[in-house]
Amino acid sequence: MSTSEEQSVRLAEAEYGSVIRAAPSPVVVVGSDGTLVELNDAADLVFPTARPGLPLADAVPSWLARAHRESSGQPVRGLIAGRAFQAHATRLGDAVAWWLIDETEEQRTKQLLEVERERTAFLAHASTLLLSSMNLGRCMEITAQLASEYLADAAVVILPPVVNKLTMVWRARGGQAVREVLAADPATVPGLDIALRGFPPVPSRWIDPASVADWIIPDGLGPVGSVAVVPLPGQGVPAGALVLLRTSSRAVFTENEEVFARLFAARAGAAMAAARLYAEQANITEILMRDLIPPQLRHVDGIEFAGGYQPSGVAERVGGDFYDLHPAGQAGRETFIVLGDVCGKGLEAAAMTGKIRNTLHALLPLATNHLRVLTMLNSALLSSHHTRFATLVFASAVRDGANVRLRLTNAGHLPPLIVRKDGTVEEAQTQGSLVGVLPTVHASTAVVHLEPGESCVLYTDGITEARGGPLGDTYFGEQRLKDVLAECAGIPSEAIVERVQMLAEQWIGDNHHDDIAVVAITAPRHREDR
Amino acid sequence: MTHAVSADRVDALWSAVVAGDEYAAAGIVFAALDGGIPAEDVLLDVVAPVQAKVGLEWAANRISVAQEHAATAINDRVIAAMAHHPVARVEPRLGRVIVACIDGEWHALPARLLAEVLRLRGWRVDFLGAKVPVQHLISHLHLTGPDAVALSSSIATRLPTAHATITACQAAGVPVLAGGAAFGVDGRYARLLGANAWSPDARGAADLLADGLPQLTAEAHQPIDDLPHLADQEYTMVARTARSLVKQTMADLAERLPVMREYTSQQLDRTGEDIAHIVDFLATALYTDSLELFTGFLRWTSEILAARGVSGRFLLPTLDVLAVQLKDFTRASRFIKEACDDLGRALDEA
Secondary structure, three states: OOHHHHHHHHHHHHHHHHHHHHOOOOEEEEOOOOEEEEEOHHHHHHOOOOOOOOEHHHHOOHHHHHHHHHOOOOOEEEEEOOEEEEEEEEEEOOEEEEEEEEOHHHHHHHHHHHHHHHHHHHHHHHHHHHHHOOOHHHHHHHHHHHHHHHOOOEEEEEOOOEOOEEEEEEEEOOOOOEEEEEOOOHHHOOOHHHHHOOOOOOOHHHOOHHHOOHHHOOOOOOOEEEEEEEEEEOOOOEEEEEEEEEEOOOOOOOHHHHHHHHHHHHHHHHHHHHHHHHHHHHHHHHHHHHOOOOOOOOOEOOEEEEEEEEOOOOOOOOOOEEEEEEOOOOOOOOEEEEEEEEOOOHHHHHHHHHHHHHHHHHHHHHOOOHHHHHHHHHHHHHOOOOOOOEEEEEEEEEEEOOEEEEEEEEEEOOOOEEEOOOOOEEEOOOOEOOEOOOOOOOEOEEEEEEOOOOEEEEEOHHHHOOEEOOOOOEEOHHHHHHHHHHOOOOOOHHHHHHHHHHHHHHHHOOOOOOOEEEEEEEOOOOOOOO | OOHHHHHHHHHHHHHHHHOOOHHHHHHHHHHHHHOOOOHHHHHHHHHHHHHHHHHHHHHOOOOOHHHHHHHHHHHHHHHHHHOOOHHHOOOOOOOEEEEEEOOOOOOOHHHHHHHHHHHHOOOEEEEEEOOOOHHHHHHHHHHHOOOEEEEEOOOHHHHHHHHHHHHHHHHOOOOEEEEOHHHOOOOHHHHHOOOOEEOOOHHHHHHHHHHOOOOOOOOOOOHHHHOHHHHHOHHHHHHHOHHHHHHHHHHHHHHHOHHHHHOOHHHHHHHHHHHHHHHHHHHHHHHHOOHHHHHHHHHHHHHHHHHOOOOHHHHHHHHHHHHHHOOOOHHHHHHHHHHHHHHHHHHHHO
16 A cells, blocks of 8 residues: 555545534444444434444444445345444445444335225225115114224124114124114113213223123134224214224224224214115105105906006106096995196205195095096196196096996096097097186096097106107107007007006106106906916 | 927916906916926916017007007016915025016016026025115115126117116126117127127026026126227217207108107107117217127117118108217218118118
8 A cells, every 4th residue: 555545545544434423323433353443422312332343243233243244235224222223335435434324214104104005995995885875774783894804803783772682793704794673771781871872992001801702703704802892973863883803912992993893983983874774765755755655556356457657867766747546335336537747847846746636536436526626626626725736638438348438537638548449549528627727627438438449648748758869859649659559459458558658758868857657547458267 | 398298388377468457367377387387387388478469469560559558567567476376385595586567667577577587496595676876775675795796788778777786786796697679689799798698598698597696706897898989989979969869850750750740749750769769879889889789779779670661761860860960070971871772772672
């Protein structure tokens, strides 16, 4: 080595020396013989027994000593006195300086971030699954499934008690959800009765697993090591409670885990409350709607009655068109049938049809005189607060030997069509005024005889005024309806209704349409021989 | 049950059904039940073949559409009567299944047969009937929380609706079993549209359900996820402008074929309907990206026309004028050209 080279090395060492001593993180310098040459103040704190001159292996943990021997040039990681360090090596002439960076906090933060990421993903997944169903039972199953997969070894979802009965879903990890209604006392599981009433839970470390009643533990789970009870908050009212169970081999619930379980419970509880609300609403709608939906028509005394109904709104089940049937109490009496169209559509019109149907039901004893029924219905509608009016057709049908005798009264409605055996289609000769507008109504009644296989068809303008066809802008019209019916000679009433409805719907295609109602009355084609 | 006995009963039921004699029809079916034939076999080996024959006889122009409806109505009443026979009374012991037809699907009988078979096998069945709007179906699913939905569709043009329905059921957390002619003889369209299972017949469907449909745990998916080709918008454009396409095609055809100017309004209606069908099937073929769906429809139409004494050659100029209007659509143009070639070959062979 030349003098100038020695000089520059010494200079470098001197500079490094001062840098090393001033460094905020621990630095140890190891000579070419493997002994410590120097260590800074920070390193003194980390390696209290290390002194210059000691062999490296005696001064630092084995992982660092090994890294020095292997001298791969790559940074290495290891623990020193319980803290995590990263060590980088740089060469100083013949010596090597190890720079140690404390990354304990960084690693802890990374771990926390990883846990948070997993939890966020889990909550997003849970929300998607929980929001998919508006069915309470299914929401309970999904809650139990998610909780038993991610939060505990088994989970139990319990609804607030109804007359001392608990509705529950159990699920152990990897198993099937089990639904059951049980007469069990929530007080036998510490914290459960409180949670079911929506109050904050008891910390799980206060619950002695041995004090938990057997009925809450899924079959075959084994001994329970720890228990957490979490309320499922609904919208203002408790939706139920979630019981998390861990078998003895697993750790008890940490405070952090309980906080997370509550975050999950908030989502599950909201989904369950929404599902319950939906079921209640749907149930109410169903009950109220029952009387508004056109009835399923049936055969009376061999006479075939069939009806079809299609409200204008896709999502609606009722509208302003209606029909109703009042079967004859005994053979030889007339069966009364009505088809009508209230001005307007949707639920409001449907409510009006309900009123008309109820009124007509009450007026049935007078049905031998159609005009009288019409007059009384008219005054009932005029005296109500409704401003709507309606057009109707009444039909009274009775067997007359092999034939059917019909009395038909048309109150401002489209004419009933009679389909004869030979395919002739006739309009029934009856006319009258609509109801609900004028103080008095007038109408004439036609008597029509149907021979076996012949039909009378009542329909609303939803069919004749249906716009569509291949070109999209043509009315279906009365003539097309008559042409269709001509092909329907001699076929059963259901088939007529289906044919007419199907053609009208195909005609309409994607167009908007009005309410559609069709009723067919057919005289029996074959003698009942049974 | 031997095949011969079954065939005799099918013939007898067929005669009763076309005669519109529901009492005779019910008598045949009750005799079979009283004779110890299992109700499922009566439904699937006697009633179902008769119903299949209804369709074949119509295609061959041996019965009218009205007779087809009449026969179906009688068959339907026979099934209803059967449900009251003591051997057909089964207490539900399995889960709950919803059986429904896709919106716009009028042919309810195959679904009705499935519903009855499932009921006989011990399922609790909700039969929602023909043309069920998606909204009704989904609210029913939410209310009842069934184990599965069985969806029936016989007309291929309902496939886009079927797809939306399948996706909606799955989004509500219920697996879907698809069935019916619309999904293809091998169920290819059921798979394409992401149904959880498919079965060619009611027995197969009942067996599938007995084994348990796959549970849904996957995230809800959108229709476009299954059919990336929809990104070219050709389906949307053709479906949205279907009516004006038909109108223009009618006008262009009338210029090419002077005979059309003498058509009666009824003949014009029929021609318009035929063209509307072609456009609907083209749109569905674009939706499913299936050329075969379009060519298959045109071959079938030409056979139906032939049975009614009309030459299928009339379809070729229709396709021509349609092609002119859709010349800017790559996939549609290719489908029409290939379908023309295929139909030409089929007509030459015939």
